[in-house]
Amino acid sequence: MSFQVVRTSHAEYFVTDLSRARAFYVDTLGFVLTSEDEEHLYLRGLEDRVHHNLVLTLADHAGAGHVGFRVASPADLDELETLAQHQGLFHQRVRDNTEFGVGDALRVQDPFGFPIEFFYETRAVPWMLQAYDAYHGAAVMRLDHVNYLTPDIGACAAWYQEKLQFQLSEYTVSVENGRDRLWGAWLRRKQTSHDLAIANGAGPRFHHASFIAESQATLLRVADILAAKGAVNHIERGPGRHGTTNAFFLYLRDPDGNRIELFTGDYLAVEPDWQPVRWDLNDPRRATFWGAEAPSRWFNEAMNVYHWDTGEAMAVRAATLPDRPDSVD
Amino acid sequence: MSFQVVRTSHAEYFVTDLSRARAFYVDTLGFVLTSEDEEHLYLRGLEDRVHHNLVLTLADHAGAGHVGFRVASPADLDELETLAQHQGLFHQRVRDNTEFGVGDALRVQDPFGFPIEFFYETRAVPWMLQAYDAYHGAAVMRLDHVNYLTPDIGACAAWYQEKLQFQLSEYTVSVENGRDRLWGAWLRRKQTSHDLAIANGAGPRFHHASFIAESQATLLRVADILAAKGAVNHIERGPGRHGTTNAFFLYLRDPDGNRIELFTGDYLAVEPDWQPVRWDLNDPRRATFWGAEAPSRWFNEAMNVYHWDTGEAMAVRAATLPDRPDSVD
């Protein structure tokens, strides 16, 4: 098969109040509002040339909708449909604008329960990169990656590498009796540290979507702004530097409790002979390079994911490996 | 005499269109609008506890109004009045709110033709320092200093030191026949590099008022924003680092052609035995530490100043010393 997944391109979150969500994502964080209707906000970053990198869909609950992967050509959808058939996965072709701003698409429930979507076409939007008068908040530039939790970490990481040609940038292992067991995988299609991180944990659950902030300074500024607005409780973890990927991060909860990450400063991964970076789960510099622990709720809580067909929340199975470092409660 | 000038506290500029000025100073640069009336905008910085650091007064011409120096106590005004009398200077006591937001004041035309004002009281305003949701543009924090041009550089610098107890932080000399002649003086009352810079040139003219930007990054961002708005012509010089004072700078022209500087990163000058720093006018690192020349219009053009009593522009006399480095046209 010869399709190419280009990148992770958008995520969908469920929110219970669109105007409250708009205040958070657009006014405070600095997303660009591409368009909206009564049930959706379509958001993008200042650097984006796609219609949206985040769809907020009105619902009666929080949670993660789906992840949209962009492919290199319309014909790739056929190839991917064949793959889904062979794998016996739920899949469905949908027409242009079934999701507003997105062309013909292929919806698939992956083998681990995550609802994903492939598409090529996207509605043209103005490039805001040099519209500096529109920069504010963290100055969100683009979607960087999404993060899954699954008890099937080994199989799931293998599937995205073998079937969708993701490449392994970094990985974390839990060492048991001197043997490495895969605990987390940072997988890329575009030439940065990752498009998809998969971590061991109860799942299928969606941990976060991560968006590029313009700079360290704007990422820090968002924490200042949230505090200034009396919204300190939206700040969950950080700011800090990750050991894995090397990026600066800040984890936030939106007004519905959905988690996003702001992220900046990882690296280009261009070399054809890339050797993946190995981290021990208990390395104090792994999660936060400076040694601070993530709070336990960062490990405990994550978003449900839903079935494309039924709309029902996927059943969550417990992790079999330890789901956090020894030092975290 | 025992008065204390605390700092340079505000400047007044004449503008011909208040709404255009507001768009520039408030929307683009990031000043806080304290209040306004039909003939004035009263602006301050995010760090200010005074009512305004810049008054924009509607007029039929551009130009500099006056400079307001804050003193340490109301009684200081009497001491300063005595000084003005002894010196035979035009002076006038004005009541509370003659300038809105300012208490009783003493207006003086200094011996070199500059209209200045002393006051103690100022109307209380909210401190915006941690109102990070209000930060934008350069995030103007406070007034730093004003800059005069005068052919009487030696006498003028001496007067501010001897009569008003300003202290010399740095100075520039023009070397003639191996002898230093004072070309410029950086004088302070508050504990930073300066409150008042005086340079040799045709005068009395007002070169610029200088305002603190939050950071290097916000100072640079304002240049981005001006370019994004198609207002590149407002950028006159910089961004760059000064040799004198060590600060990052950006010189801008407002829509009427008045010049302001954005400034950040000089130093604290606290030590009681401070030794002034000497610079040669022709040192390539003096004006811009990185060696770039200021454009000739930065030397040629400046704002008129006016007489407190008559409102007429002060006659401008030519400089007798060279008014710029040899390398500038």
Added chain:
Amino acid sequence: MSFQVVRTSHAEYFVTDLSRARAFYVDTLGFVLTSEDEEHLYLRGLEDRVHHNLVLTLADHAGAGHVGFRVASPADLDELETLAQHQGLFHQRVRDNTEFGVGDALRVQDPFGFPIEFFYETRAVPWMLQAYDAYHGAAVMRLDHVNYLTPDIGACAAWYQEKLQFQLSEYTVSVENGRDRLWGAWLRRKQTSHDLAIANGAGPRFHHASFIAESQATLLRVADILAAKGAVNHIERGPGRHGTTNAFFLYLRDPDGNRIELFTGDYLAVEPDWQPVRWDLNDPRRATFWGAEAPSRWFNEAMNVYHWDTGEAMAVRAATLPDRPDSVD
């Protein structure tokens, strides 16, 4: 009395290994080494015009030596000696270079047990402000303040205000039965947020000396460097922004366990009618503006102080007020 304390000018720490301390303070953090002898390292910042802002003295234990306050003129020492006499405090005049690089000095044990020193003269040193090839690490610029712990918070804050003319910039209160009880005081002589912070706690103990980092970016970079060197355990708290003072901070432990703070971005406090800022001990934004808790060891541990005369550690009395927010263990 007419003396003027200009600023907190230096601190002394005891260390057990000078070469290990030099690697930490000079190589990693970016202090400038002014001079050294077999028992001392004399360090300063890149912006300093004083001989040292930190003396590291070889000892068989960690701990805080004394705090040096600079005064405005040599005659101020006589005035302060009279004050010490009237107050019945241990005091001692010492000659030029008793502490290397410092002129004649007056040593005093303050009423709360802290060993302090007043001096005017200091040996001239090159100003490194524009020696950018020497900047590294956090690029330490100058001493900002020191922080005391004492059970006598009310009396101690009052003494520094009434006897030494410190001014109150901000304060924290513990609210009991609807009444404010002073919990901490941020006191200044120079025109920044503070020279001396005093907090309620078991004492007399010395919590930290705080040094200005060149920028947010260099402060963050020191955390990166410590992690890169495998010295993550030196990072105790932060980086973050303080609510009180608004500054960015990072608390570190030196190789002997002494605590220092790196600090940047508070404000100028120049106005003669400054109204102190009030904070509630339990305000989640007070200590870290973004809401993160300080670790409990930051509250539990502090450095001993010693008597000028006997060299013995001062006895520590417990605090009577709560010594930390309710939310910290």
Added chain:
Amino acid sequence: MSFQVVRTSHAEYFVTDLSRARAFYVDTLGFVLTSEDEEHLYLRGLEDRVHHNLVLTLADHAGAGHVGFRVASPADLDELETLAQHQGLFHQRVRDNTEFGVGDALRVQDPFGFPIEFFYETRAVPWMLQAYDAYHGAAVMRLDHVNYLTPDIGACAAWYQEKLQFQLSEYTVSVENGRDRLWGAWLRRKQTSHDLAIANGAGPRFHHASFIAESQATLLRVADILAAKGAVNHIERGPGRHGTTNAFFLYLRDPDGNRIELFTGDYLAVEPDWQPVRWDLNDPRRATFWGAEAPSRWFNEAMNVYHWDTGEAMAVRAATLPDRPDSVD
């Protein structure tokens, strides 16, 4: 043909004094020295996983050696050899370590006179990305792009697109009688704004190689350091922001007069339907977004390139189009 050029991977410069060059590139700018011999310095960036991004070769003159393009697999060299044969270009296969640290390579003189090289293998080196104790100067991260001058701008840009599958990110046109004539092309293989810029001018000449600085702040810091070292004359243009590519830049001359650019903050170019950005040569924001002109010597001067076979400088032909904006002398 199915080869893939991965990226522009290294450049070679001639220098007349290796120790002087080392002081400039390694000590001042912050390149990592991978290895050296009597005739070469092999430099790389902190983010590099290749042996070098710049080779400095001892010679009796300054100038540009060659440009090294990395390919995706060893077999790509055969494909490229066939291409060179078909095109009638000078080409030569060289063995492992003919250039130290580089595997088997194919050397080609391109149709426009530029000496280029293709290779797959490179000697493993430690990844310095998190070795923050080694960061200094501008903290050079990796090679970004190289810049050619040629009178054959149209044909040259077409060749790299059609034969080597470079993609057009942005382009500049000179408008004549209402018609666009291509003046410059920004071409990419990796997913950033470019790997190769080609501009109209007398040529073949090499204008600069451009290296990523860690941040705006480190790029600015290098200007400070050069000034501190009395080497202001190494600063040729900037710092500023480019209109084209949006990146921050600083152009420097090395001690032999070779030109490099430091560069940071362009964008990811990932989308499969990328629409190239068009700029008018006379747009005041094109070269420097803030409107400042490049100095005329930046247009006038460039490095010779040499023939792989004879080692002789390629003859330079004049440009037929205007080689700079109307506003530059």
